[in-house]
Amino acid sequence: MPIFAYQSLNSNSSTEHGISASNSQHFTRMTHNHLASSGGRWALGMPTAEGASPDVPVQGPAELLSTASQGYMNKGQNDNAGFLSMIEGKARQTHQHLIRALGGCDLLVYGELDGSHSQWSSMQQNAGQLFSASSASKSCNCFSVHKSNGSMHKLLGEGTGWIAIKSNNVNAVFVHVPNAIAKSESDTVNFYRAINNHLMHSGAGQIDIIMGDTNQPRDGFTQGAASKAVGQVFADAHPGTTIQPYDSYQRSFGGTNSTGTSKYDVAVYNTGTVRVGNMIYLSQCTPVSDQSSRHVAAVTDHMGIGVEVTK
Template sequence: MNSDPWNLVLPTAPDISPDIPVQGPAELRSTASSGYMDKGQHSNDSFSSMVANKVRQIYQNLIRAFGGVDLLVCGELDSSHSDWTSMQSNAGQLIHTSSPAKACNCFSVHSTNGTANKFLGEGDGWLAVACHNIIVVFVHVPNSIAKSEDSLMSYYQKINSVVIQVGLGPIDVVMGDTNQPTNDFTARVLSRALGIKFSDAHAGGSINPFDSHQRSFDGTNSTATKKYDVAVYNTTSLKLAEVVYLSQSTPVTGGGRYSAAVTDHMGIGLRIEK
């Protein structure tokens, strides 16, 4: 609830490919006033514009952090739906969208480097992609199993068997919304399930988003109390290079210069070497 400016908003150019660097300094903005994101406050066009701005901000942040990005996956979003046709110009070419009954269980795979990525498979709360032969599993772990170590071991073992059957594997990275009960839970369960040492890419302690200024958080969810959003990696197959978190905020226009939350999860950027 701190009203001091903290969100670093980078310049974007809406008429060019999102992976082209846009030069210029960041603008420091504060969080929008309470109630700004209440239901009925925004039209469909207004909200889709906020999401478009967010994904372009993600590209610009990851260009500054890593030099670029080969794969962008949006969780809880169906980019193939007619309401989201603008996503391909703002998030990159749509490679694949999962199609469960609820949009909140979707994953939309985008890239401006389509040849780098191959869709491998999907299931309940997960989607697997090979990015430069690194096997990445994006997850939105169902609440019904998220806190059960035995259930989760079985869950990851089944996913691992799928990626191995398509000629690749085992899993190199798991990232996304894990709903984990403790900070080390996902890495520990994966290590037990696959018999391979997995580690959290974030060493622990406070989370300092790459797009924030002098603001840290205790968690990645909307109340900053739970570290649900993580990236864990196979220490046998991978050398971790860098990891960054990205805030839930995006700039809003009109009535002053503010940032507003467009989601209840932080984003994760990962640069890794195999």
């Protein structure tokens, strides 16, 4: 019964995969300013313990926080060291929320992040041990796969826009579907069919679950394309249109993107091979401190996903 989590960063197309490729990018700034425009305290910041393994539960109540002021994530406001600290904090927040919601996390996958780059090496102390990194030519096409202590996994393959891992006999495919593919149903079907064929030919079996940034043009698009590609019925682990992230209090959204209007980030699963026990979304934000108070700031443009899978 593995527990998977996926979080996409907002990185550019640079061939240099360091922190600058992800620091305060356009859609991250848009996300933060959109959240800040609503005001009020809504985000739940969990206690964390720097220096401890990120998958160790830290006891204590959540802190109810508002969004930092508009412009907080503007270019030049946060240097690379400061932005890295925010991403590290987001990773630890993710683990603490997953512990409370699902009991923990076996595999935490980042899209648009190259975990093998030296500038991201500290993520191993904050997201979990680096299991695999897919270092594509462009930073926005990379993946970084982190595992919790003691969990066992097998890399099944990778390609442009995807990486596949077997964990506890579950075949999980994590995606960042290129926009050029995502807007066409036939291209998207072919995208997933090629991945499924790769898994089948390697002896791993069919795709059990797909998670990540699908860039889908409408709700239900990904599950429909995956169903056609694999020849099995896929279902959305969160079929509703209203999203209340687990780290939010009395605040809901109509999507997972920068303006909360489009559901790009999904988990769809093969109903013929697995069941989903529980699924959560996590916001784009992490706690930050200024001279006088604590707030949250958006560090990416996409919500994160956590899901418990049984096979």
